[in-house]
Amino acid sequence: MITASLKNYRISPRKFRLVAELIRGKALDQAHVILASANKRARHPLADLLDSAIANASHNHKIESKDLFVKEVRVDQGRTLKRQMPMARGSAFPIKKRTSNVSLVLEKIIGKSKADK
Numbered sequence: 053m054i055t056a057s058l059k060n061y062r063i064s065p066r067k068f069r070l071v072a073e074l075i076r077g078k079a080l081d082q083a084h085v086i087l088a089s090a091n092k093r094a095r096h097p098l099a100d101l102l103d104s105a106i107a108n109a110s111h112n113h114k115i116e117s118k119d120l121f122v123k124e125v126r127v128d129q130g131r132t133l134k135r136q137m138p139m140a141r142g143s144a145f146p147i148k149k150r151t152s153n154v155s156l157v158l159e160k161i162i163g164k165s166k167a168d169k
Contacts (some may be wrong), residue, residue: 063097071090086101120161
């Protein structure tokens with residue numbers, strides 16, 4: 053199991069999940085195309101995380117990237133930064149700046165025939 057993780061990234065998990073759901077279960081070449089054409093801010097850190105997982109696979113496990121697919125992308129909530137915005141009559145309005153913890157799991161494609169190569 054090949055993994056890569058990203059902790060406390062300053063995008064809310066709700067926005068991150070929109071992009072993460074697009075690449076779940078896809079082959080790596082399809083995932084790169086989807087991330088390149090996505091029009092969301094979360095595509096850049098997710099593409100970097102995917103590249104990191106591919107590097108982990110080739111360096112640590114000696115597996116080529118063409119034999120892998122995205123098995124799991126999990127986006128959890130990280131720390132929440134609490135800030136305040138001044139409001140009328142000297143009161144303060146709370147602002148929650150949410151962060152995301154992302155973990156990506158790659159798996160080897162099983163049953164790949166010689167005709168597919």
